Amino acid sequence: MRVVTLPLSDDFDAWRDAARGLVTDGVPPDEVVWQVGDVPGDLFAAAGGDASAPRHDPTTPALKVSRAFIDLARSVVLHSDPERFALLYTALYRLRREPKLVEDQADPLVRRLDGLAKHVRRDIHKMRAFLRFREVDDGGTPRFVAWWEPDHHIVRANAAFFVNRFASMRWSILTPEISLFWDGAALSQGPGAARGDAPEGDPIEDVWKTYYASIFNPARVKVGAMLKEMPRKYWKNMPETALVPELLATAQARESGMIEQARTSIGGNAQAAWEALREEAMSCTRCHLYKHATQTVFGEGPVGASMMFVGEQPGDQEDLAGHPFVGPAGQVFNRALAEAGITRAETYVTNAVKHFKFEPRGKRRIHAKPDAGEITACRWWIEQEQMLLRPKVTVALGATAARSLFGKAMTIGRERGRALTLPGEGGGTAWITVHPSYLLRLPDEAAKAAEYAKFVEDLKAAHALVG
């Protein structure tokens, strides 16, 4: 059994020299114990044997290893895992027979070493990211001092980064194992320090915290994403993280406040907003129906209307005219409105689907029912209309309208005849009834008259809800 004692925890060169000697001698990995300083790596290791004076067998050719392995080993050596030197030596030993071992990413040992290297890289990166300097007065000139607790032995390896970046400043990085000092020209090392040796604060931290609080968007809280990249163990050295609990606690209230404020601010420019929306809808291509229809038939009526009627889709005549409810069903609708005591000009009338869907049959275009996808695609417009108008009562004429307003299939027979609450931001009360074209299709005159009367009753009841 050979015991190799390396002088420093992060000493790649010492490991390489020792390992080179051992592998040249053909010493198998299980006969070597690696340790750092005078810390025993293996309590049961038999003393004796000296790796610093390897018995070279002159007939063994020198082992050549790839650049990839050297890079991997340089990283792995910095890990805090006491097994790292032994694992690296095992890999090196295997490289004699398997020169391309490092390329075989599916090999368990390579995976393990890769994992260690990954931890080290992350630790190096997080030190660069989350270390915070505090300015102190050091005999008339400023010095920037930081306290850092790494997980691995990365501090010396990371020094070049800080020198490159902050060469014109004088700075110190204090860590439990080692301290680094830069005087503007040269880097020096000192023994480990304690947290108390680092300065307590810096007036600029207050300004930085102001920035941190202001750049946070309370409408998009994603705590998991923050914690994944900035786990709590780093927080104690980062002044801004003290604000996190309060920012989270008030985020919901701030977002609701913004929405509430927006809701009340709708006023003078609602008409302009509606006109702009209508114009945008004219070039809508959200589903394929625009390809065959003549034009988008948008809703019509005053933006201050307290009642909104939603039909299914424009028909043949509406498609040509560009206005909703002007065909045969529109005439039934107008008559029923009048009988219910409602002035159409005071209401807003629109459709769940804004383009005419049809099947050509000879010269005629036969109405085709829009499918769920088309209704969903067009829902965007209904939602915009709802949010602009905020009608007190929305009347769904038929199943398509009800589906669009509620976002799911609704059974007219079951939901008809009572006030319902609309989902979503638009809110308000809804009333579901049949589509006027249903009345046109009934073959039996008596049934037609009865249904028509029921329809007028529905309109009256809905109108009564406006108050």
Next chain:
Amino acid sequence: MAQLDVKQKLAILADAAKYDASCASSGTSKRDSRDGKGLGSTEGMGICHAYAPDGRCISLLKILLTNSCIFDCHYCINRKSSNVQRARFTAAEVVNLTLSFYRRNYIEGLFLSSGIISSPDYTMEQIVEVARSLREDHHFRGYIHLKTIPDADPELVHQAGLYADRVSINVELPTSSGLKRLAPEKDEARIEGAMRGVTASIADLSDAKAKYKSAPRFAPAGQSTQMIVGADAATDGDIVGKASQLYDRFNLRRVYYSAFSPIPDASAVLPLQRPPLMREHRLYQSDWLMRFYEFKPHEVVAATDAATGMLPLDIDPKLAWALKFREHFPVDVNRAPRETLLRVPGLGVKAVKNILASRRWRRLRLDDVARLTVSIAKIRPFIVTDDWRPVSLTDRAELKPLVAPKKQQLELFAA
């Protein structure tokens, strides 16, 4: 009005800048300050110095020079008609803030944008002056991202590019009808004209740099843009199409998406309901598929729902594509070429690279693949290894519940 101090101004002008999604500080040339004269360095890879509770990285000091604006874009908190408190930094204040944050290792550099005051040229001059002062007076070698103003003199935009690592111009909205409705003073042709100008400058000066070492660098980290998602009628399919067009025409480094979010004192023209944040995430994933996974734009569009043009929210676009085009699977990990392996849901670019490297030395078994990936359970239905063949799985109609992520309990206050 009482004078605002720098901290008060910072609160207003950082708040006003937070709707810009980009905070990247990567992809620029390598610099350091070993000569002891300047301050700062860039490493190629950016560094996120902190994360806000919205999960976004804080890499740069992202502020506006002023939030006063002569434009009235409805989605913008800084529009003329908004009632927010206004503030304005001097160039020197921005320079000092940048340097004092940088010295304490809070940031990688500066991302400066501005509301438009007096005229586009005047505003652009002020932005350029901050960058000039940082680079020339203080030899600042950190990262600078400048938002340029489409209507400013091209000469000023050119100067911005000489000081900055990255320049960006926002296309704002994915559709021109949306832009017309929500940003009436902006114009698609002018925005794209300015982007074309920047593209040309980047190409010219990188040609010159190849010939003459002394040629100046122009925006070495390239050009990016941003569009708002959910404020106009564009579907995911429209957005993916627009983004790929922008990448092609202007050779952009990145297209950022910003899910429209409620702003204080919003205009009535804006939808009140924000789109689910997941939508933005799915769009970024589709962006990744095109940039790193060799998906063509039309293939991403094929993963959207045919009727609504939207990407599914419950599963990622790569899985959606795989479930839709079952005939491409299973893929033999021991034989398939790189581009085919990249299509397997759950196999990332790195895992594919590792599979290609290891299979030169061994035949891969399921255990081997498991070691190279995060979750073998998700991948299993889509691959063939020496000891595994998912005969029944790939054809099962109910494959989706096996591979889709488990439904999480809904957030109490989810949008």
